[in-house]
Amino acid sequence: MIAAARVAAGTAIRTAPGLTLLYVLVMLAEALAPIAVAWLTKAVVDSLVGDVPATGLPALAAGLAGAGVLVAALPQVSRYLGSQIGRLFTAHTTAQLFTATLRFAGLRPFEDPVFHDRLRLAQNGMQTGQGIVTGSFRVVQSLVTLVGMAGSLLVISPGLTGIVLATGAPALVAQLRLSRRRMAMLWETSPAERRQLFYGNLLGTIEAAKEIRLFNSGRFLRDRMMGELRTTNDAHRRMDLRELSVEGLLTLLGALVAGGGLVWAVIAAGSGALSAGDVSLLIAAVAAVQNALNGLVSGIAGLHQDLIMFGHSVTVIQAEPDLPVPAAPAPMPRLRDGIRLNDVWFRYSDDHPWILRGLNLFIPAGAAVAVVGLNGAGKSTLVKLLCRFYDPQHGSITWDGVDLRHLHPDHLRQRVSGVFQDHMAYDLSAADNISIGFVAARGDEARVQGAAREAGIDGKLSALPRGYDTMLTRMFFSEDDKDDPETGVVLSGGQWQRVALARAMFRGRRDLMILDEASAGLDPEAEADVHGRIRRQGDGATSLLISHRLNTVRDADLIAVLEDGVIVESGTHEQLMASGRGYARLFRLQASGYQEAARS
Numbered sequence: 001m002i003a004a005a006r007v008a009a010g011t012a013i014r015t016a017p018g019l020t021l022l023y024v025l026v027m028l029a030e031a032l033a034p035i036a037v038a039w040l041t042k043a044v045v046d047s048l049v050g051d052v053p054a055t056g057l058p059a060l061a062a063g064l065a066g067a068g069v070l071v072a073a074l075p076q077v078s079r080y081l082g083s084q085i086g087r088l089f090t091a092h093t094t095a096q097l098f099t100a101t102l103r104f105a106g107l108r109p110f111e112d113p114v115f116h117d118r119l120r121l122a123q124n125g126m127q128t129g130q131g132i133v134t135g136s137f138r139v140v141q142s143l144v145t146l147v148g149m150a151g152s153l154l155v156i157s158p159g160l161t162g163i164v165l166a167t168g169a170p171a172l173v174a175q176l177r178l179s180r181r182r183m184a185m186l187w188e189t190s191p192a193e194r195r196q197l198f199y200g201n202l203l204g205t206i207e208a209a210k211e212i213r214l215f216n217s218g219r220f221l222r223d224r225m226m227g228e229l230r231t232t233n234d235a236h237r238r239m240d241l242r243e244l245s246v247e248g249l250l251t252l253l254g255a256l257v258a259g260g261g262l263v264w265a266v267i268a269a270g271s272g273a274l275s276a277g278d279v280s281l282l283i284a285a286v287a288a289v290q291n292a293l294n295g296l297v298s299g300i301a302g303l304h305q306d307l308i309m310f311g312h313s314v315t316v317i318q319a320e321p322d323l324p325v326p327a328a329p330a331p332m333p334r335l336r337d338g339i340r341l342n343d344v345w346f347r348y349s350d351d352h353p354w355i356l357r358g359l360n361l362f363i364p365a366g367a368a369v370a371v372v373g374l375n376g377a378g379k380s381t382l383v384k385l386l387c388r389f390y391d392p393q394h395g396s397i398t399w400d401g402v403d404l405r406h407l408h409p410d411h412l413r414q415r416v417s418g419v420f421q422d423h424m425a426y427d428l429s430a431a432d433n434i435s436i437g438f439v440a441a442r443g444d445e446a447r448v449q450g451a452a453r454e455a456g457i458d459g460k461l462s463a464l465p466r467g468y469d470t471m472l473t474r475m476f477f478s479e480d481d482k483d484d485p486e487t488g489v490v491l492s493g494g495q496w497q498r499v500a501l502a503r504a505m506f507r508g509r510r511d512l513m514i515l516d517e518a519s520a521g522l523d524p525e526a527e528a529d530v531h532g533r534i535r536r537q538g539d540g541a542t543s544l545l546i547s548h549r550l551n552t553v554r555d556a557d558l559i560a561v562l563e564d565g566v567i568v569e570s571g572t573h574e575q576l577m578a579s580g581r582g583y584a585r586l587f588r589l590q591a592s593g594y595q596e597a598a599r600s
């Protein structure tokens, strides 16, 4: 929490130094104004009842009126300044948080549920920016008022001062414990809240809508969502009850002290021990000290809570890299020799089974290499290792002899392009969907169109209502233009695959092109055509093709069969067919299926 406080203070000062200074001055004036009002009231009352000469009465009255104006006006000014600093603070830390998530070079953090909980709380914590800024100044302000008012009260009644201040100590301890418990509760209920969000999103997305309706699973999902919501609601209710009882007791204690003080002051004034002005000062001071104490206690508790929340952002912002990045990465010239996987062992975590078990494979520069294998054999895992989204636990992957671990992940990825099996369909325009593959060339319309042509989707995209500027989603239309087809279109699965291919093509010639089931949604002829284009694309480009349709990869220079975490067969199509082993069997099986289909 101390680290979070340090970061928060530094951020506020850095993002808005002038405003912060102004805010401090306004808050100080706001803190001192009630003290001035109390003392001026005492002086006026004493003058009026004749305890002191009334010569300066008009000046006192004018001073009192001026202080009253400040008491009324300053809170509005400070609220505006606090909000503005809070907004700047939130914008700054939000940018930092998302920059930090981009710094993770691999995928592991995004598969970690604890990270997801933290990220969600961190995003909520971003909204606490204003609370931290205003909360910390409120604490200082309450402290100033408290000291001033307690000093005033001390002049009249040291005993009462002691009692009033003493009620603050248990309040502070209780509030701090409450805020710690609330934060712990939020952390504990975070997984349930995340599941609730997940079910809620499922019930509202088009992707799930078909299955939910066909399988009539909506009620089941809704009930699960409500179950999670009940869990979090119960935890919140228990926390609210606890707060209610503690705060109720503290309020009662404060009221008893204030009432007792009033009775004592009236009796003391009756016996002449206090002046009328003293009584008015005492009434104002007891109320103000209690207010300031409450402000201080709840300010500290709120700040404590906001800082714990903000601490999640700081943890993400300051997180160690998920993959070791060398301080002096090896230079990365164009691939000349090839990529070698040497005795590669990999599993997703210690409690997962081994996916790759000593895999050896050489992908020669300039060659088209196909990897085939059954579902779950580890083909996509191999692709992720080649992009260095993970490091293997044993063995190495080398790029022209240099271990990927010695290269900078950014440099490596600049040399790679491709389409993942689970490629993205962005709710963006057609042009953006393609040019996001190489943001530096965004706006190059000819290049966008060229890539789309290569992927065989130019005809479709050019004919859209707004051409390449058409949104490939119907998510963002407004009430006014909801029936206008120009606001967005919906593509088919195969068309999306071609858009993803165009995105990969848009990157231009890269050393390694990976197609992981990238054309499975196309008909076999189109898939073979795509593979052919990839092979012809630029001289010497290396490609890694993954497909379940063996016929579409038969022209590859090398076909490797992945099974049980190792390559069990490799060679050209002809060699593998001649060997008559698993590949040949599967190929014949698939070929006979096509022949059957062709005959029927």
Ligand SMILES: Nc1ncnc2c1ncn2[C@@H]1O[C@H](COP(=O)(O)OP(=O)(O)OP(=O)(O)O)[C@@H](O)[C@H]1O
Residues within 6 Å of the ligand: 111, 348, 352, 355, 373, 374, 375, 376, 377, 378, 379, 380, 381, 382, 421
């Ligand atoms: N992020 C992950 N965390 C844990 N296990 C994973 C993860 N991704 C994949 N796996 C597991 O790794 C194994 C290999 O998966 P992979 O996706 O590499 O197979 P594949 O050969 O590409 O399969 P398919 O042909 O079905 O696409 C599977 O058993 C899968 O459950």
